[in-house]
Amino acid sequence: MRHLLSYMLLLLAVTILLDQSDAQKSVPVTELTSKGGTNYSGSGEGKLEIFCYRARPYSPFGVFSSSRLEYRILPPSYALYEGESEQEVHYLHGNASQSWLPVLFQRKHVSFPPFTNKCIGIVSSYAYSFVFREYNIDYFRLLQCVASLALFFYARNLVHSPAIFYSGGALLGVLASILLLIFLLKRLFPGGRMTVAAMFVTGWSFWIYLLLQLWNSKFEIFCHYKHYFLAYIGLSAGIAFLICYRIGPPKDERTIDTMQILMQFVALNGVYFSSDAPEVTLAFCIIALLAYNFPARMKARFTTWLQRRFFKPTIRMLTEEEYIRQGDETTARELERLRDFARSPDCDAWKVMSRLRNPSRFGSFVLGESHLQDSEILEYETTGAHFDDDSALTHDTTDDDDGEHDVDIALRRNLLAEGARSASRYLTSASSVLANGNHTGNHLRNTILHRT
Numbered sequence: 001m002r003h004l005l006s007y008m009l010l011l012l013a014v015t016i017l018l019d020q021s022d023a024q025k026s027v028p029v030t031e032l033t034s035k036g037g038t039n040y041s042g043s044g045e046g047k048l049e050i051f052c053y054r055a056r057p058y059s060p061f062g063v064f065s066s067s068r069l070e071y072r073i074l075p076p077s078y079a080l081y082e083g084e085s086e087q088e089v090h091y092l093h094g095n096a097s098q099s100w101l102p103v104l105f106q107r108k109h110v111s112f113p114p115f116t117n118k119c120i121g122i123v124s125s126y127a128y129s130f131v132f133r134e135y136n137i138d139y140f141r142l143l144q145c146v147a148s149l150a151l152f153f154y155a156r157n158l159v160h161s162p163a164i165f166y167s168g169g170a171l172l173g174v175l176a177s178i179l180l181l182i183f184l185l186k187r188l189f190p191g192g193r194m195t196v197a198a199m200f201v202t203g204w205s206f207w208i209y210l211l212l213q214l215w216n217s218k219f220e221i222f223c224h225y226k227h228y229f230l231a232y233i234g235l236s237a238g239i240a241f242l243i244c245y246r247i248g249p250p251k252d253e254r255t256i257d258t259m260q261i262l263m264q265f266v267a268l269n270g271v272y273f274s275s276d277a278p279e280v281t282l283a284f285c286i287i288a289l290l291a292y293n294f295p296a297r298m299k300a301r302f303t304t305w306l307q308r309r310f311f312k313p314t315i316r317m318l319t320e321e322e323y324i325r326q327g328d329e330t331t332a333r334e335l336e337r338l339r340d341f342a343r344s345p346d347c348d349a350w351k352v353m354s355r356l357r358n359p360s361r362f363g364s365f366v367l368g369e370s371h372l373q374d375s376e377i378l379e380y381e382t383t384g385a386h387f388d389d390d391s392a393l394t395h396d397t398t399d400d401d402d403g404e405h406d407v408d409i410a411l412r413r414n415l416l417a418e419g420a421r422s423a424s425r426y427l428t429s430a431s432s433v434l435a436n437g438n439h440t441g442n443h444l445r446n447t448i449l450h451r452t
Contacts, residue, residue: 033132040130041073048090051069054117055116055117056115064274066135071130077124080121084116084117084119085119115276144270149271152264156260160256169240169243170241173236271288
């Protein structure tokens with residue numbers, strides 16, 4: 001009797017396995033391809049139909065590629081099973097509960113990872129049709145990665161921005177207004193808190209169904225009730241904005257740091273989930289973290305090296321007229337700064353006068369007169385002590401006009417050279433004042449006063 005029972009159990013197990021194998025053999029498997037714009041369709045007989053996608057070879061240039069199935073004729077109801085192979089799809093179909101829950105998740109497209117095998121099984125009593133598409137670059141994913149990286153690096157600035165604070169508060173106010181609807185539902189249903197709690201604990205499928213129905217009918221709802229919808233959004237956003245305005249932007253450093261960390265965490269999640277190649281996006285996240293926490297001094301040196309190595313600035317030489325004009329402007333500006341200093345309370349007048357050779361001349365200079373006397377200008381224009389050795393360029397001394405012309409040229413060259421030296425000295429003095437502050441500026445003023 002015991003042996004007979006064992007044989008019967010063994011026979012039953014073999015029969016079940018054979019039935020499952022026959023069922024698997026009887027279900028055709030269709031290979032998905034995007035070549036030629038192939039249109040796939042289902043019979044709509046309520047049987048399981050399997051469609052499989054074979055992964056493409058991995059390539060670093062296909063990080064932001066994507067593949068998806070897009071319905072052209074969406075069945076009113078269907079069950080979808082997803083797995084890595086047709087055997088897994090058969091297993092999911094054989095062990096699926098007879099619940100109406102899978103029917104609720106009606107998606108108009110199904111995504112396929114480009115570097116991983118994937119199969120789907122569709123069971124529907126209605127005819128359906130779809131097309132399979134492959135994108136070498138999914139611009140939405142690329143934009144998601146770039147925007148997330150920008151959010152990560154500029155999170156500190158965004159947290160300090162009042163506009164981001166008020167707009168984010170208004171958005172959170174709109175989302176948080178759902179709590180008001182839950183409170184109203186608690187008042188409407190009998191039983192109060194217990195009824196609402198029971199609905200949330202045991203009736204979660206009802207809420208999923210309700211949210212999906214609202215999402216699928218979002219355009220119809222907006223078209224028919226757009227005035228109420230806009231009024232609700234405006235009212236909730238306005239109340240949230242007023243609350244944020246009353247509280248004001250955060251000023252506590254710990255609060256700001258917490259907001260920054262949360263924002264950067266969201267940004268890194270956006271980078272990581274922007275591609276079906278997690279190892280590449282994980283490398284992006286690690287590089288972003290290292291670059292953000294890199295020492296500022298070394299970062300500045302690296303940036304300077306890059307600019308000098310690959311983006312060399314083009315240096316334009318000054319013309320002779322520009323050089324003279326800059327020298328004159330700098331000289332006049334520095335002399336005016338010296339006058340302002342002498343008139344200011346910071347100037348110790350008695351100490352300055354004790355160090356001057358000609359105090360009356362310095363007083364005239366402070367009152368607005370020139371810092372050079374006519375005799376000094378005449379001596380400078382007539383002296384030949386600083387002439388360059390340009391007389392060797394001409395040997396014709398018989399013609400007086402040519403001689404005067406050569407002397408005039410030599411004088412002009414000498415004046416230009418002296419003006420260039422003076423402009424260079426004053427440019428150096430101005431740079432020293434701007435770079436080193438009052439100490440160098442006071443030293444420069446004392447030097448000029450001593451020479452005066």
